Amino acid sequence: MIARVIVTPKPVVNDPQGITVKQGLASLGFREVVDVRVGKYIEVNLEGSSEHEARQRVEAMCRQLLANHVIEDFRFDIEPEHKRR
Amino acid sequence: MIARVIVTPKPVVNDPQGITVKQGLASLGFREVVDVRVGKYIEVNLEGSSEHEARQRVEAMCRQLLANHVIEDFRFDIEPEHKRR
Amino acid sequence: MKFGVVVFPGTWSDRDCGWVIDQVLGAELTYLWHKDADLKGCDCVILPGGFAYGDYLRTGAIARFAPVMEQIGEFADRGGLVWGICNGFQVLCEAGLLPGALIRNASLEFRCEWTNLVVERTDLPFTSRCEEREVLRVPIAHGEGSYFADPATLSRLEQRGQVVFRYCDPGGRVVPAANPNGSLHNIAGIVNARGNVLGMMPHPERCSEAELGGTDGLKLFRSVAENALKVLVS
Amino acid sequence: MSIKSVDERRLREVALTPDEYKAIVEQLKRAPNEVELGMLGVLWSEHCSYKSSKALLRRLPSTGPAVVQGPGENAGAVSIGEGWAAVFKIESHNHPSAIEPYQGAATGVGGIIRDVIAMGARPIALLDSLRFGPLPESSRHFEGVVAGIGAYGNCIGIPTVGGEIYFEDCYANNPLVNAMCVGLVRTDQLMRARAEGTGNRLMLVGADTGRDGIHGASFASVELDERSLERRPAVQVGNPFLEKCLLEACMDLSHTDAVVAIQDLGAAGLTSAVAECAGRVPGAGARIDVSLVPRREREMTPYDVMLSESQERMLVVVQRGREREVETIFHAWDLASAVIGEVTDDGQLTVVDGRDQVARLPVTLLTDGAPMRRLVGIAPDPPLGLDVDALPPLADVGATLLRLLASPNLSSRRGVFRRYDHMVGDATVVPPGGDAAVLRIKGTRLGLAMTTDCNARYCHLDPHLGAQLAVAEAARNIIATGARPLAVTDCLNLANPDRPEVYWELEETVAGLAYACRALDLPIVSGNVSLYNDSNGESAIYPTPVVGMVGVIDDYGRRLGAGLRAEGDFVLLIGSSHNDMGGSEYLKVEHGYVAGRPPALDLTREQAVNRLVLAAAENGFLHSAHDCAEGGMLVALAECCLLGGIGVRCPAIRPEPPLRLDAAFFGESPSRYIVSVTSRAMPELQSLARRHHVELSLLGLAGGDILEFEGQLRLTLAELREAWEVMVP
């Protein structure tokens, strides 16, 4: 089972990285870019369990470790088949 | 138009952050976690242009700036409707 | 002989390098602003340490697109001496002037401490004042200094002798325990195939005066000062 | 309008009491509007108004021949010679760090740097004084704070050269994060943040304004409770890269004389910055137009803009007509700047939003209007007494030493300070790890020593004496490097002063600081007060008056480190030892409790010992010097060995009664140093000691790799190091 977790800075929170990347893109000529937010992507490979249970476990992982709920939001997908690299 | 870019470390590259997150999860009791990889999530909000054009532009952004092909892979989605926060 | 020290927004070792060049070495110094379109007749360009553009996204990722980098690329192509220190090394890798990349330290922590480096090449304009396999004491200060290159690139580097410095123990042995950041093959610094572009994570400008704890770094500055004018820039 | 008509919830939100509201209405002769109420709320918060502590702070000595700028500006300044002034201040970021340790600590560092920049000085060093609950329970706080400090300081390129870390139960819910910044400026270029000159322009530079930390200042002034959860968005995210650009641009401002003043934006944002700046000039006012403020977010109200605590912003007062010169300087660093208003002479802070006036308040009402709170102090029950005679005798000196070296409060901090760039700037000539750090002033032979100190356990047992001991220890740390202490900045961290026993602690602490600083001739030129460090009124912290100190050495070539330097040197103890076991680390680690009276401090003796060490250092007699602090003589001696990589062989210690053996080894009598000298310098040192009437005792001879007291203790450096470097996890 693979969980793909995306952690983003909350909309109201300052995102210096996003601001700087936006400026970088603009100076490369990508002037159509209005806004950039930079977050984290975390791929968690889990063993066993049902999709339902995995969902609950990953939710708990996000709350406890993967995301900092003070300044970040998270969301995730679960890919049921056990795909290993 | 919103592009959601995911940048991940190439499989051959060490991902110490992934390893540490895995250990962190294990110590919190998430022993079912087999493997963790940590990458970046970049949300780019673009103005105008068709989806096709946007796709090309974002591809160029990734190649030039958002990912370093020596150590990283990238992929992205484009969400056509112009969703503004 | 004139050194040019590049200043990006977020660079901080510019003034330290400048101090050593100007006050310790007594060589001519000019600062190159990231927006500059010419190199003001420098014989050696230093890309110093710092967090150019905050090192946001990736170290050196945004800096490599600064206008001055185009000039530096051409200068390097013509055989001019280019020396990247710490963040400068990261920028050179991003710009493709050196192969590979620098990733997060294996410890995931920033490390500011003294390291030992064994010198593997003394035939370079940067190291001519060093002895064969001399051990230099030079501090590091980085969070992303772990050198990575794919296996093919790495073996090419090794075969062509492009590894200039490796982390070692005080006796010069290249052992895992002496590796502060997880670099492949304990690599601390590499040079391009032509031998005119050097990138290194440790900070020679922090050990060029006895009061700072050592003078091994000065050997590198002296080497450059001695050789820069002999280097043929086409 | 009566008080009843503002609902109480609204008042609580802006942290004003009904009485304060009444005072506002009386002075304004009308009810304040929303925006005005918000502005008054933040400026009248404890954090900005010092309403509970101001009267006490007046007792602190703040003058002296070296003082160039005392309290009242963004930072204090002292002259250090050759036309240079050291500018410094310490500040707390406790509450934000409790909520979000990484960003809280990072923005704390960012904030104190801007205070130094506002004085026109280039920041050259950072120090951090930290307190946490015990590990591993508090590792989230600890890890986050250490990482956050490193992230900001490393990125901006200012070396973090000192600080302290203590672990104690009382900080479990209320970690303390105090950051100190030291800067340098030519004395004649020192800036003052005064809005002089009617018609001069107010420019806002740096980051765009977002809805960051609205009500952060009042947030820092209330106890942490469950409701702080809801305030969590009050946490700000710092941008050290932007601050680095801001720093360089502000340094470039010295190329023009168009700038009248610079003021940082910190707690209470624009409101506080403009009010403070105008408030320093009698009769001055300001008019600002919030519609001109560059924003990060859409749909921000004037209220949001006036109260935003977005980081990395500065206010610049520019001579009218010369705005372009300043804009050009900031533009070179890709920084936004906007003229947002002007200086007036009506004594009012007027806020407009385009054509609409949204607030108009007398500057003095904002800056000095908050009614001072008269609190009552009542001494609490005396702490647990200690009967030294009842303590069991020392069983195994070596085992005790190893346990002390490994105790979280005494173990090596290398694991922490190697995560901070402490070398950038090429000036750190005494690195962290010993007593104070020393930075050379390039272009001169001057060295600037700096430290922060406070043993809060002593302050808990006796705040008056504890505060004195903190000053004395800071001074000893400076002197141990061979430098002369010059001046102090302090950060008073306490619990809720509404509780009489806490207010008593505050009174005693201030009195103790004042007493020691007067006795040692040390002016306090800046500082900060952080109250309400308790959650739910229960777990109150120890009173923790952190003392930041700077000192100067005329020739840094004569600086001293703590580590032994040469085999064959004599190792000596300067000063005398007594049965000072109260509040000691020995008592805590070996006997498991905190009790007794802190060590007695005789400031006259202290001065004599200090003069001796300074004279000996100046004459070049000493090879090393280290102050004896927590863990006593033996821990200090072990540190001398470990830092120098050299052992010491000593004959057995046979203390003369009534001195106990455990006290001789581990007692924490102040006014003591361990020094090493060459045999040649011994006679001169002895006669110097006699002249200063200071006790000097030979401990042993440096050499080998064993620390030994014959028949009492024998440990290899490797064994000591293994214990000492357990590395705070």
Ligand SMILES: Nc1ncnc2c1ncn2[C@@H]1O[C@H](COP(=O)(O)OP(=O)(O)O)[C@@H](O)[C@H]1O
């Ligand atoms: N404990 C203290 N000791 C000495 N001076 C203090 C103390 N607390 C505050 N001050 C001084 O009072 C003034 C206001 O402090 P503060 O509000 O923290 O300044 P800022 O707004 O610049 O952060 C400063 O000049 C500061 O140095």
Ligand SMILES: [Mg+2]
């Ligand atoms: Mg200030």
